[in-house]
Amino acid sequence: MSTRIEQRETETDEQSEEQAAESLGDRRRAEKRERKAEQEAQREAEEATLDDEETVLLKVFRYDPEVEGKQEPRFDDFRVPFHKGMTVLDALIYARDTYDSSLTFRHSCRQAVCGSDALFVNGSQMLGCKTQLADLESPVRIEPLPHQEVVKDLVVDMEHFYDQMHAVEPYFDADELPDDGLEEQRQTRENREKVKMSTRCIWCGACMSSCNIAAGDNEYLGPAAINKAYRFAMDEREGERRKQERLRIIEQEHGVWRCQTQFSCTEVCPKDIPLTEHIQELKREAVKNNLKFW
């Protein structure tokens, strides 16, 4: 659906034969006109059939700081044919390929693994590829993630989110390595169960965008980063010294204690990670770590 390169193949074969008759440029322009007319006809035909088909109305946020006349944020309407199992991302791709090729949004794997297409759909952060249109109320309002700078249309600047993610040192770093360095470092099944949900994070940024505290406090690590910290702090293979370092990072002023348990992040997480639960557990861990009864 997203590719439109079929018409090009015939071009190269004929090129050498007819070169003498007319200039290459003329021919190319004529071909281009032809193609355009063809596309236009196809589009019109497609639009005509929409009338007796089931369709969905999308209201998509548009903004482009580089084009004069598009600098004022606005909503564009797109009516796309609905088919069973259609996701928000499918609809966006259809709208882009059929109506407006300047419509910009991130997407890659289309199966909720890459975390590129977190969007603000009907007032809630969702993954476009994982959200069924059938579940949404019409019209479907699609906006970029709130509390992040919009680069263009539905694309937001994720730099700050990534900074926060990296701030918790999200990599496995054990105190002691096995003797030959390459040996497997096994985890107990119980420990794996404990961190299982937290490993699911796909860095989509939906939680951070939904978090009221993160919106007001730029230095707050945010749910995703704290969840990452949880994943490694709770990993028993890392050892006590590393855990202390990790706790030191997350119990700072803008760490876990900023969380006010609004549950927004848990609510929107497309991978169903119990973020608030993990943050709360780290809070308790931090308290236990610092409490001395003697």
Add this chain to the structure above:
Amino acid sequence: MSQSYDRGTVEDFGRWREFSAGMWAWIFHKFTGWVLVGYLFTHIAVLSTALGGAELYTSTLQGLEALLVVRFLEVGLLAVAVFHILNGVRLLMVDLGVGLEAQDTSFYASMVLTGAIVVASVPTFLGGPLA
């Protein structure tokens, strides 16, 4: 990021319609908390009249109770206090990591319970004669 960046209709105050249970709980908890702080001052002010003797204290209280507005304010105060207590228990549970998956249910429960207690209190607060 947190600097205000005008995205037109994207970020406006209409968003409250999209809040979920946890968010409402937080907002109400903040609100009731501030109301209770405010009440504390009036509470101390009224109690302080006792420094001017038993007579003054009694007449102040009787004077206040004679006002219909005060009766209604008392119902409101009870509502605020009860919600704050119940949601406080809910937050305690959340902090202890107990039943986090039921956090929205417990919020609705505390709302319903608050409503019931407030309704039940109405005869007591509004019942007596406005001397």
